[in-house]
Amino acid sequence: MRVSARVSGINGGGSDGWEVFGLARQMIAMGHDVVELTIGEHDIRTDPRILEAMHDAARGGATGYAGIRGIAPLREEVARRVSARTGVETAPEEVLITPGGQAALFAAHMAACDAGARALFVDPYYATYPGTIRSAGAVPVPVAAGPEDGFLPRGAALRGPARDAASLLINTPNNPTGAVYPRQTLEEIAEVCREADLWLISDEVYDTQVWRGAHLSPRALPGMAERTLVVGSMSKSHAMTGSRIGWLVAPEPVIDALSNLATNTTYGVAGFVQRAALFALRAGSELEDEIAAPFRRRDARAREILGRSAVLRVVPGDGAMYVMVDVRRTGLSGDAFARGLLEAHRIAVMPGESFGAAAAGHVRIALTVADDVLCRALETLVQYADRRADAA
Amino acid sequence: MRVSARVSGINGGGSDGWEVFGLARQMIAMGHDVVELTIGEHDIRTDPRILEAMHDAARGGATGYAGIRGIAPLREEVARRVSARTGVETAPEEVLITPGGQAALFAAHMAACDAGARALFVDPYYATYPGTIRSAGAVPVPVAAGPEDGFLPRGAALRGPARDAASLLINTPNNPTGAVYPRQTLEEIAEVCREADLWLISDEVYDTQVWRGAHLSPRALPGMAERTLVVGSMSKSHAMTGSRIGWLVAPEPVIDALSNLATNTTYGVAGFVQRAALFALRAGSELEDEIAAPFRRRDARAREILGRSAVLRVVPGDGAMYVMVDVRRTGLSGDAFARGLLEAHRIAVMPGESFGAAAAGHVRIALTVADDVLCRALETLVQYADRRADAA
Numbered sequence: 001m002r003v004s005a006r007v008s009g010i011n012g013g014g015s016d017g018w019e020v021f022g023l024a025r026q027m028i029a030m031g032h033d034v035v036e037l038t039i040g041e042h043d044i045r046t047d048p049r050i051l052e053a054m055h056d057a058a059r060g061g062a063t064g065y066a067g068i069r070g071i072a073p074l075r076e077e078v079a080r081r082v083s084a085r086t087g088v089e090t091a092p093e094e095v096l097i098t099p100g101g102q103a104a105l106f107a108a109h110m111a112a113c114d115a116g117a118r119a120l121f122v123d124p125y126y127a128t129y130p131g132t133i134r135s136a137g138a139v140p141v142p143v144a145a146g147p148e149d150g151f152l153p154r155g156a157a158l159r160g161p162a163r164d165a166a167s168l169l170i171n172t173p174n175n176p177t178g179a180v181y182p183r184q185t186l187e188e189i190a191e192v193c194r195e196a197d198l199w200l201i202s203d204e205v206y207d208t209q210v211w212r213g214a215h216l217s218p219r220a221l222p223g224m225a226e227r228t229l230v231v232g233s234m235s236k237s238h239a240m241t242g243s244r245i246g247w248l249v250a251p252e253p254v255i256d257a258l259s260n261l262a263t264n265t266t267y268g269v270a271g272f273v274q275r276a277a278l279f280a281l282r283a284g285s286e287l288e289d290e291i292a293a294p295f296r297r298r299d300a301r302a303r304e305i306l307g308r309s310a311v312l313r314v315v316p317g318d319g320a321m322y323v324m325v326d327v328r329r330t331g332l333s334g335d336a337f338a339r340g341l342l343e344a345h346r347i348a349v350m351p352g353e354s355f356g357a358a359a360a361g362h363v364r365i366a367l368t369v370a371d372d373v374l375c376r377a378l379e380t381l382v383q384y385a386d387r388r389a390d391a392a
Numbered sequence: 393m394r395v396s397a398r399v400s401g402i403n404g405g406g407s408d409g410w411e412v413f414g415l416a417r418q419m420i421a422m423g424h425d426v427v428e429l430t431i432g433e434h435d436i437r438t439d440p441r442i443l444e445a446m447h448d449a450a451r452g453g454a455t456g457y458a459g460i461r462g463i464a465p466l467r468e469e470v471a472r473r474v475s476a477r478t479g480v481e482t483a484p485e486e487v488l489i490t491p492g493g494q495a496a497l498f499a500a501h502m503a504a505c506d507a508g509a510r511a512l513f514v515d516p517y518y519a520t521y522p523g524t525i526r527s528a529g530a531v532p533v534p535v536a537a538g539p540e541d542g543f544l545p546r547g548a549a550l551r552g553p554a555r556d557a558a559s560l561l562i563n564t565p566n567n568p569t570g571a572v573y574p575r576q577t578l579e580e581i582a583e584v585c586r587e588a589d590l591w592l593i594s595d596e597v598y599d600t601q602v603w604r605g606a607h608l609s610p611r612a613l614p615g616m617a618e619r620t621l622v623v624g625s626m627s628k629s630h631a632m633t634g635s636r637i638g639w640l641v642a643p644e645p646v647i648d649a650l651s652n653l654a655t656n657t658t659y660g661v662a663g664f665v666q667r668a669a670l671f672a673l674r675a676g677s678e679l680e681d682e683i684a685a686p687f688r689r690r691d692a693r694a695r696e697i698l699g700r701s702a703v704l705r706v707v708p709g710d711g712a713m714y715v716m717v718d719v720r721r722t723g724l725s726g727d728a729f730a731r732g733l734l735e736a737h738r739i740a741v742m743p744g745e746s747f748g749a750a751a752a753g754h755v756r757i758a759l760t761v762a763d764d765v766l767c768r769a770l771e772t773l774v775q776y777a778d779r780r781a782d783a784a
Binding site: 001003004005006007008010011041042045046048051054055058059061062063064065066099100102103106110111112113114115117128131132134135137166197199226227239240241242243244251253254257258260261263264265266267268269270271272273 | 633
């Protein structure tokens, strides 16, 4: 029996650059003490108050089918939040609650692309992007945004591929680079989308993690609300990765159509999880700031320590829980650098190559361990880099 | 901006037979006291012990990413359960935990069918089947199993459509008919699948609700384990509809491929929900019997009351939380009967037409209200039917 070609082919083919990650996991499984700087997951757990709210809801009877689009008060709360944070008046009817941001990303591509359509995404990229596009039956087309441009996509690079594409996926604040797209970049993107009549899929799940400047949603730009699908999530903002709850904000006809998709692919999200999310959102920005604070602090410390290196170049980044480092002056690829660091010092970072060709010669450091552990690991990383450069 | 054709087209077109259901919901929303016999959802809530187990897990730290395929102990428990209940030795590697049975149904079709492939399903059918097949980019092809055959599909009817199809979806115990497919039927189905090299997708979410005879999984038939994808769920067996947790049991290569699909469409299931399911499954068959007991009791009462009618014919059925009734001798369609009953007596049942052409002239009664309310409503329904027949 043969599994369908589209499901067999989701991962593309060839090396995916995740070998070092796999190696680190193996070492941990074998009992080695590895400093794990690969994963975008908080080193704290979901706030107990949120878990109590969930339990109260479950005990109170929120254990039956909760409605496909999400419970009304949560859709209202998300709409309120999006209105307040982006300045775009947003109605509950423009919100679909999904079982996680990943499900929203998939749904957005299903709505934007017919089978075989070309779906653009910016390279470097979060690992699931090409697979998500393939899962939706579309063709992933990377558009490089290299280190020479601060990993920001340029209108000139987008314009050509945009001509025969259905959608463009961007992510700001950005994983893996930490870039927070400035207005100028977003205006160039918006112009291309309007010119080529593209759907813009905007992954904004790191919108509470901005250390310098401010997050701007492209949905707020002129003529963009009607063609922008915004992916949001409770995962990063509220340390609720494991609760699997997020949303899509989109024009009402898109939400209507995607509620039919949800009926047939997920049948909605657990009511008690929705109540937990509602409680968390109603707790306001204080809770979000509290959850973002360690990353803000570690970002500053990391940049300071990494800046001491004679050979490393820290990529300017203003947000998200990652710092990207250019290791090319060590003479190593990102992959070789990460592999060597893991083998010599049991410190695991992600090779830039894991996130696409445009991030080659870089490594991504997740700021997801305790400050002292992080700082010691980064000091070791700097020494390792400088020694490698001397040896080269 | 245009939503993709495939998402716009998920619902097919034309009347879907759910107008009476919508009308009943409207009447309830307007404050009318409607006896609601339309929905397959328990009149009890999830057992508090299961909710406590969930809360304990969440407080204990199960709030991070839980692994795409599901946590190991739950996959083991599901494998043990499937082995014990079907006699087919099943490994944890053959289990994928999904956010509900609906997600498993979608994933199964994604694995079995390439885009444009023909996917057979038995009419009458659970409402999402054609939409699920369309969501997966395949073409839904109904195969009628009419009242003259006790709503059981026949090999002779399947053989032709099977020739150019990729998969066949069956459901036993059956929603909406209550049929529990006998060995003879399943052997005919299996033979067709082997002959035509079809994937068999077997929806067995009602496997704990069998009132007479026994549930047989087609995966247990010779040569079928390698081509059968079994959809399971905690919804019906454990009154956990709102928790959105189920599974797919399939050959390991299918699970491997679908774990890639899950990475890109759901990113797994909440760990605390998986822990709740694990607790519930480990509670064993006593809890399941307790949850099934009201439906067993009501099935007997309903058949007894409906049997008193001079014109109704109760469809023989041995399981699930529904009783199907042939109303043709009233001179009404299922739709007209249901509409009339709702308007005259505020009793809501589902027209057979909601579940496909093969169930025309029937209504489905969900046994999902308290016994006394159910009995009174059915007595009224019998009087209504007999009066309608006299008037005709």
